[in-house]
Amino acid sequence: MHIYVHVPFCVRRCSYCDFSIAVRKRIPAREYVDTVLNELTRVESPAAEPRGSDTIYFGGGTPSLLPPAAITALLEKLLPRTVLEITLEANPEDVTPDNARAWRAAGVNRVSLGAQSFDDSVLKWMHRSHDAARIGAAVHALRGAGIENISLDLIFGLPEELKRNWERDLEMAHALRTTHLSLYGLTVEPRTPLDRWISRGATHAPDDDRYAEEYLFAHRRLVADGFVFYEVSNAARDGFRSQHNSAYWSGKPYVGLGPAAHSFDGTTRRWNLRAWEAYRRAVAEGRSSVESEERLTDAQRELERVYLALRTIEGLPLTVPYRPLPSLTVQGWIEIQDGRLKCTPEGWLRLDSIVNEISHDHATH
Numbered sequence: 473m474h475i476y477v478h479v480p481f482c483v484r485r486c487s488y489c490d491f492s493i494a495v496r497k498r499i500p501a502r503e504y505v506d507t508v509l510n511e512l513t514r515v516e517s518p519a520a521e522p523r524g525s526d527t528i529y530f531g532g533g534t535p536s537l538l539p540p541a542a543i544t545a546l547l548e549k550l551l552p553r554t555v556l557e558i559t560l561e562a563n564p565e566d567v568t569p570d571n572a573r574a575w576r577a578a579g580v581n582r583v584s585l586g587a588q589s590f591d592d593s594v595l596k597w598m599h600r601s602h603d604a605a606r607i608g609a610a611v612h613a614l615r616g617a618g619i620e621n622i623s624l625d626l627i628f629g630l631p632e633e634l635k636r637n638w639e640r641d642l643e644m645a646h647a648l649r650t651t652h653l654s655l656y657g658l659t660v661e662p663r664t665p666l667d668r669w670i671s672r673g674a675t676h677a678p679d680d681d682r683y684a685e686e687y688l689f690a691h692r693r694l695v696a697d698g699f700v701f702y703e704v705s706n707a708a709r710d711g712f713r714s715q716h717n718s719a720y721w722s723g724k725p726y727v728g729l730g731p732a733a734h735s736f737d738g739t740t741r742r743w744n745l746r747a748w749e750a751y752r753r754a755v756a757e758g759r760s761s762v763e764s765e766e767r768l769t770d771a772q773r774e775l776e777r778v779y780l781a782l783r784t785i786e787g788l789p790l791t792v793p794y795r796p797l798p799s800l801t802v803q804g805w806i807e808i809q810d811g812r813l814k815c816t817p818e819g820w821l822r823l824d825s826i827v828n829e830i831s832h833d834h835a836t837h
């Protein structure tokens with residue numbers, strides 16, 4: 473069992489973000505904790521024995537905006553079920569030595585830091601509320617509190633006019649000796665500030681060539697530094713892969729709590745109401761917080777299995793009748809190793825079209 477807890481609050485909206493968030497100056501922590509715990513009692517069948525859980529992941533939004541006492545209160549209810557990994561997404565400005573110690577005492581043993589860049593002008597452009605110096609201070613505070621498993625999020629493929637030095641950012645990240653890195657290419661989502669800036673010509677859309685160049689550069693660089701790119705966007709040092717996210721990629725069931733959280737039981741995916749207020753009201757009035765659900769057909773589950781497997785370094789076992797299409801192998805986008813079909817870094821750049829081709833070929837044979 474894997475549990476995801478969505479904390480929707482942010483102090484402002486970053487320029488590229490279209491996540492389900494609630495911008496708040498004051499975080500309604502008590503209301504949030506009560507609502508999520510109320511949802512939890514409904515998700516659990518009263519007759520069921522408490523089940524073991526391997527991971528808990530606080531994602532957002534900005535979970536680090538919750539006071540540590542709120543995280544403690546949530547984990548007190550969830551902890552008897554948990555054994556392996558408890559991740560908290562945090563923004564660097566929230567990581568004080570006191571907060572870090574309180575998170576550790578509550579059981580958090582992994583922190584994913586929204587660093588994004590070490591360039592102050594880029595951080596400003598992104599509407600982030602930290603500067604570069606805060607990232608290093610946050611890492612030191614976490615280590616001081618005994619949290620060694622630290623991941624940094626970085627965004628690449630930014631518009632050219634920002635003159636972002638990607639190599640320098642990777643060096644700065646490397647110098648902090650964190651155990652994990654998640655790299656995300658900038659995408660332009662509808663109705664974000666970035667989308668509006670591009671529409672009125674105030675900035676350029678991210679460029680595909682730059683995206684590919686920076687992705688491949690990061691891949692070479694991190695592998696040379698001893699990281700394993702174990703998934704299309706994630707690199708880890710030995711022993712530090714994200715257990716929670718690995719569960720998603722291997723199709724395991726999970727339970728999502730909080731607004732917009734998704735749950736999956738192996739065949740049906742459900743997702744909660746997106747907006748915090750709508751979710752809160754539904755739970756308070758004793759209604760279901762589920763906005764909708766979809767039962768996956770066999771074909772959908774198979775497509776998803778292929779897609780998830782090819783996202784990872786383990787790839788797709790060739791025991792199923794998928795062929796290494798010559799066109800893809802010749803171009804160096806996929807390869808066969810140990811009886812498994814795997815994407816190369818160049819292939820990961822084209823993951824969607826590779827999955828389409830392979831699945832289409834499978835369906836027509």
Ligand code: SF4
Pocket residue numbers: 481482484485486489490491493532533534563586
């Ligand atoms: S902190 Fe994260 S969730 Fe909040 S607005 Fe920024 S990118 Fe979106």
